[in-house]
Amino acid sequence: MVDLDVFERRLARLEDLLKHLRSLAGIERRTFLADDGLKAQAERWLHLAAECCLDLANHLIADRGWKTPTTYREAFQVLVREGVLGGGLAGQMEGWAGLRNVLVHLYLEVDHEILFSILTGDLDQLAAFATAMSRAARTDRMP
Numbered sequence: 001m002v003d004l005d006v007f008e009r010r011l012a013r014l015e016d017l018l019k020h021l022r023s024l025a026g027i028e029r030r031t032f033l034a035d036d037g038l039k040a041q042a043e044r045w046l047h048l049a050a051e052c053c054l055d056l057a058n059h060l061i062a063d064r065g066w067k068t069p070t071t072y073r074e075a076f077q078v079l080v081r082e083g084v085l086g087g088g089l090a091g092q093m094e095g096w097a098g099l100r101n102v103l104v105h106l107y108l109e110v111d112h113e114i115l116f117s118i119l120t121g122d123l124d125q126l127a128a129f130a131t132a133m134s135r136a137a138r139t140d141r142m143p
Contacts, residue, residue: 006059007137014052014130018123020045025119032116039112042119043103049126050100053093056133060084072097084136085129092125 024032024042032038057075061068066082069075076090076097085093099118102110 003059003063004137007056007134010052010056010059011130011134014049014056014126017045017049017052018126018130021049021119021123025123029116029120032119033112039110039115042112042115043110046115046118047100047103050096050103053096053126053129053133054100056130057093060133060136072100079136085132089125089128089132092122093129096125 021042024038024045027038032042054072054075057079058069061075061078064082066078069078073094076085076093079085080087080090
């Protein structure tokens with residue numbers, strides 16, 4: 001069985017990050033885009049939320065002995081193959097893996113308009129992922 005303590009700590013951190021991100025989502029767009037501190041908070045909290053999701057995915061995959069993903073995006077595809085996630089949510093989570101790469105590697109200039117759009121429209125994807133992972137962690141291992 002998945003180490004529930006590890007899972008619970010990561011899930012709690014994700015919930016805490018979602019709370020912070022939702023507070024940013026309540027800020028007026030113009031105010032957000034004009035404030036470097038708010039933009040930095042959004043970048044960091046979005047990055048950490050994506051990392052939590054990847055940690056959860058990889059922990060479950062390793063625990064169950066499923067095929068080891070070679071990329072962050074592939075981790076979500078493994079979860080689809082194993083019946084943990086639906087294809088739609090997995091595709092959304094692949095987008096979060098891509099966002100993580102942009103935020104971490106800074107190989108593209110961060111577009112804060114896009115980040116604001118994510119804050120105001122996509123945070124429920126993280127909550128849905130957390131629910132699916134929590135449910136999967138509590139099931140017995142596959143034979």
